[in-house]
Amino acid sequence: MGRTRTGRPTLADVAARAGVSLKTASRALNGEYGVAEETARRVREASRELGFRPNHLARSLASGRPSAAVGLVVSSVSDHFMAAVTGTVERVLGPRDLQLVTASHGDDPDRQRRIVRTLVERRVDALLLVPAPGDASYLAAEIEHGLVVVALDRPLDGVDADTVTVDNVAAGRTAVGRFVGAGHRRIAFLGWDPALWTVAQRHVGYLEALDAARLPADPDLVLLDYALRDDPEAAVEALLSHPDPPTAMLSAQHSAGRTAMRVIRRLGRRLDLAVYDDIHDPDLLVRPPFVLVSGAQRLGAAATELLLERLDGARGPARHVVLPPVYVDAAAADGHEQLVRHEPTDHHAVSAARAVAPLATGPAS
């Protein structure tokens, strides 16, 4: 049989079976003009009988058309935030028939570089990137060769590509501002990894808000150290054992919020807590009145839109979209999980609507 090495029939096999030339078979199957209906029918039948599946790789090689694949490179595909991003990206990409190739770099710049290389060799048309920390200037050469790159959630170091981020300074500032407004004066900040841009930005906002409120920035109330990852619960517990303990806490990083909640609960403390993105069903938690700052869906959608515009040929300088943070009061969201899980695309309306939601109940003392 004229089967290819991979065991699949080729267009040549179909053509032979239908008794036509290669080109006619190609035309018939691609629905091009200029094929007699009877001929086309014979070709389609041969194709069906053989179980023919056009080789998309060969096709794009021959035609020079783009591969219609987009790479999505994130820190971890299993992370809830990233999963939400992925879902949105897929949905926006869907109508365009673009395939999604995913890979996780685990915040390791070297792994990111290797992933980018692999995806480029596979000739993805575009890369959607939640950048690992560190220099990514090697992307410049790829962009010059036509690769579309859009960064998401964090800026891109060393290249000027399109980015979509959230104003995390404002996110930190507002959370603290609301705590202050509720009467808190001792506000803690939690973040294991200050190398993460989002954490660093939220910390800046935290400091700005304290300063604006003329509150002292007590370093004892700030946990911002990679090393703490070893025993985070002990670190949080130590912080809470401060002689003048915090009455509110801002948790700026994935998992830090959960750790904080566990410790707070175990010690039987009553703190107001603000967390970011990674908390599920906050209204069902032991201590509901959290602030939630979320944005996976908005970020994913906005970044994918930029990407599609570039694929459609948009030129011009890199665009940097900064989205306002969204605040969701977990207590207010009771029975309305969609507020947490599905932020509307019209983020301005949302942030305006939710920004006035009541927050903390004031110091527990």
Add this chain to the structure above:
Amino acid sequence: MGRTRTGRPTLADVAARAGVSLKTASRALNGEYGVAEETARRVREASRELGFRPNHLARSLASGRPSAAVGLVVSSVSDHFMAAVTGTVERVLGPRDLQLVTASHGDDPDRQRRIVRTLVERRVDALLLVPAPGDASYLAAEIEHGLVVVALDRPLDGVDADTVTVDNVAAGRTAVGRFVGAGHRRIAFLGWDPALWTVAQRHVGYLEALDAARLPADPDLVLLDYALRDDPEAAVEALLSHPDPPTAMLSAQHSAGRTAMRVIRRLGRRLDLAVYDDIHDPDLLVRPPFVLVSGAQRLGAAATELLLERLDGARGPARHVVLPPVYVDAAAADGHEQLVRHEPTDHHAVSAARAVAPLATGPAS
């Protein structure tokens, strides 16, 4: 310039620049034997200067080697369970340098069929599938043509492919059995979509356990209807308003558990609840003593192992791995989230260890 249409330099460009033949350039860059070191050096330099990236598509076309890509087709990539599966699959695939192409069918059989077709045309070597409901016999032709297919979490209708599932009948049976052991006699069952295999299986287990305990199977205590999705909270509330209300509840489906918790909390009821897979941080919830049946990581890992074996040439009849369910007591998991999120690979040890964990506290009345 000798650039390709896509704006990228080709191997021919590199060869020309290095002043060698195409074949020598190929050999040098692929690290094959029989190239003078000086020649190889010149080629590598030319490659670097040009920013050459070998076209993997052309390479696998020419060499006839597999494309080194695996398709992961799930109901929804943003779903927590699926995200956990994806993460595990990626991790197991990683060392083999297999790329992951993901797509969601949303439990729509037609979409699944279209996705499979697209992935086949892209010549993925294998498909990891969380099957949508309905017939999938069309996969037989692809399998015959060399596609490796492994189903995951649900069986595959119409084809005999490798599958990895959890014994959901046992999962339903055991949850109910434990409720019964704790003194419950009125036990409710929740599941919106009986077309989902996992839900149907858990329902079977539920009925078996009631029967074994000689408890009547009261249809009033079973919510198993697609239509209820419209207003699930009202449906759950109605169930709880039964004159002889349930004291325990088994929630067999994604999101049903959350809904149940919301309603239970809103009504101020005290029910023991068993949920599956989709609950985060159960130890932090208002009413901690849940049973949790989980398995994303085990399922993903086991399925990927089967897939790799097939890619390595394993022949023989389809294998059907059925994993025992894992029970995690949320109260017992307090401070030990890994019990919930990372089930060990040695599931036998786990299920044995956790099966004896204390469950419910008995009827609240």
Add this chain to the structure above:
DNA sequence: CTGAAAGCGCTTACAG
């Protein structure tokens, strides 16, 4: 309406 030729970017035999 149909087809023979050349080529996409690479590799596999086969020679030297």
Add this chain to the structure above:
DNA sequence: CTGAAAGCGCTTACAG
């Protein structure tokens, strides 16, 4: 150690 030829599965011009 190096290279010219043929081919992977398809498409794009170019002819009839």
